Amino acid sequence: MNIGIIGAGYIGSALAVRLTSLGHSVYIANSRGPETLKDVEQKTGATAVTAEEAAQRGSDFIVVTIPLEKIPDLPNNLFEGVAPAVPIIDTSNYYPLLRDGQIPELETGDLTESGWVQQHLGRPVVKVFNNIFAEHLEKNGQPAGTPGRIGLPVASDDTAAKQKVMALVEELGFDAVDGGTMRESWRQQPGGPIYCNDLPANQVKEHLAQLGTERTPEQHAEFLANQNAAEKHMEAQGIKLK
Template sequence: MVTVAAGEPMNIGMIGVGMIGGVLTRKLVGLGHQVFVANSRGPGSLGDFARETGAHPVSVREAAKAGEVVVITIPQKAVPNLPEDLMAETPEGTVIIDTGNYYPVQRDGRIAELEQGLTESEWVQKHVKRPVIKVFNSIYFVSLRDRGTPAGTPNRVALPISGDDARAKSVVMALVDSLGFDPVDNGTLKDSWRQQPGTSIYCEDLPAAEVKRRLGEMGTVQTPQHRASAHAKRDLPW
């Protein structure tokens, strides 16, 4: 059983080193964590990135069992390409983070379960067969890189966090705070639709009070109208 001591450096597996994964790796290494990075092309393709950041290049399977936290930060369409038994050797209690978003037109193609209302991270959770926490999907990578500030800073940018495991969520909330953002509890993984692309808090860089207000405005039930409105506004933020 993996345990996480508050404020202590962690071993973190990072599956994907694109825009979000790259920023997270740099910031987490800067905070003293050991980060084990992986991509679909293998560790040999990550030499330059590892030398630049101080991260450790490994295989996807090695990243999945690397430590206390594993971050999955890959395009939605790539999730089914992960090994079916990816988490077979991942220790019990490892915190699994999903940062992904679904862009059916620009990148991912249509995924039937998501079109019918399953949340993006519930879908990821089905594939990896472990509980996941949704976070870092609702912020543009430039803001993640540049807008972190110390706790207590007025109008500090807040990030919503969704998940069903209270212990894992508490670990993630502390991690978000250490990266310079106010964590806001967005409820269960089923509630994570409220932070998906097309919603009123997506890539808006809002303070915690406004994030909470807008989450409240959205309510607790994702209606067909919510889905239609969000799908109409979905777009890659760059």
């Protein structure tokens, strides 16, 4: 397959390594230009291109994996000419303290993180790969049926795109779990029980069921408080996201 990745950070690079190892053609871009990605090309086997080229060449999948704060900086015509059937994967997470600043719609809970991304991109997106560490994404995939195989939730309003992405998740070595609609994707966001805990599929499904589908104000406040505490802990450890 031909897969475009916009964003050459931890998740983008991890995906590039795995996808090229499976025989796919991967085109990877960052905000500084392909000439700055020689090391990434060497490490991943992907071809460095511009963001526009990654979108055009990713005829099977396009992955957007950049900091949330940078989403509005993407070109307005980035997906012009891209077929509607091409799934656009969003991996973003909201880190208001360490990176993104406060985004009003996410603070109030009016939108999920990927719902906000979807509005900016003007195209339906599929939320996945946001709740697993990059190193685990690259190295911890297992054959289907392996006990304890990590389950990854996949959320989207586009049912056909979601099914294609779930098949890709399985190919990468993880159990794909239907995470519902974009409105329900809050359940896999930071601050919740599914975030970066490498749970098997049955436990992911249990947490999805326990959380329900409609986010309550109390749940939104709890997730934000948990994420705030996690970011402060990261800050105390000297971890920087910028």
